[in-house]
Amino acid sequence: MTDYYPRTFFICGILLALLGGLLIFAGVMAESPPIPAAYMQLSLSVVSFCMSYLYPQFKQKDERMKEIRKQGVYYSYFAILGYLFLFLLLLQLNLISWDALLILNVLSALAISTVFVSWVILSKRY
Template identity: 30%
Template sequence: MIVMRNVGVRILLIVSGVIFLGYALLLVYAGTQSSTGLQGTEFIQFGVATMCFSLAYLYPQFKVNDERTQKIRERGMLFTFLIMMGVFIILMTLFMADVIHFNGMQTVGIITATMISVVFLSFVVLSKRY
């Protein structure tokens, strides 16, 4: 079994984030240049890139599973739940008012990317606070 040091894991996560970000930008470019438009998977790629960058920052802190990391995870999930409820209310209001028009795949992609991003960004914010 290969044991990687903190730096190796962080570099791997940063490289993965750059790859996902590049792939997402490529999908956005291809979608905007074609007649089909954005499909919805681009948003998920942005969310995964955000997750990789956040985990690269959080890895040294979350490597040690102590009370502080448990508190950050618990509070982060609570804040994520509250923020996602707000996002759902805003999206439902915009859909009912016919302000935005997305198909099902785009809507699922936006919600998934938002959830992934909010979870890990709340962990980052809370890790600076606690």
């Protein structure tokens, strides 16, 4: 039986990346910042591409994949702390003047992407 899930994740990743690119393009053409949903769309495209790569390995549900998930979340925790420190520093020094909704959307998108990218990196390592 043919397994279509990796291909489906890849197609969804392309569609989500195109949609995120369209939202960013519309914001640039309107001479305003992109809407905050664009960052989440791009984050979801990263998730889809990562799952396209990881699905054949994740469906086994062995000890190796449990260890990759555990270590990926562990490393992502420190990366998210780094993102928070960086944003706090940039806000305190008045280098950026973003509103709360934009910061939360960017942090959420970074956190989601970091977890899945760390899983891909760790799956190559283990």
